[in-house]
Amino acid sequence: MPLVRIDVNQGRSPEQLTTLSRAIHDAILAEYGIPERDYFHILTEHAQGQIVAQDAGLGFERSSGVVMIQIFTQGGRSQEAKGSLFEAIAIGLAQLGIPGEDVFVGYVENSPSDWSFGFGRSQYVTGELAVPSK
Numbered sequence: 001m002p003l004v005r006i007d008v009n010q011g012r013s014p015e016q017l018t019t020l021s022r023a024i025h026d027a028i029l030a031e032y033g034i035p036e037r038d039y040f041h042i043l044t045e046h047a048q049g050q051i052v053a054q055d056a057g058l059g060f061e062r063s064s065g066v067v068m069i070q071i072f073t074q075g076g077r078s079q080e081a082k083g084s085l086f087e088a089i090a091i092g093l094a095q096l097g098i099p100g101e102d103v104f105v106g107y108v109e110n111s112p113s114d115w116s117f118g119f120g121r122s123q124y125v126t127g128e129l130a131v132p133s134k
Helices: 014-032 079-094
Strands: 003-009 040-046 067-074 103-110
Touching (some): 014 067, 014 079
Parallel strands (some): 067 103
């Protein structure tokens, strides 16, 4: 059950934002085999200048169309699986006209006890939800 935060600069239509979110979710579905309804995305638009995303010394420039993605998920997936996910996200967004240099992903792992899906309970700990297999 990844929780995905997507930050972009203002200027995309609601339809474009929905399509962008869907492309990211489709990549996660394809690479991680999670259930379709494990779809938890937060999309935030920012005024120009509120996202700073330099190249970190890699020798390329990002545009104002940069897409900053944070994926919060349970630990345990291999580096190969993560790399495949990063690539699938970039490919999916490229199909929407977003170049690879404008796709930035931060990946944060945690444990089953770090999630509450409502009612103030940690459903993975209480047994209300089965811990997903990797």
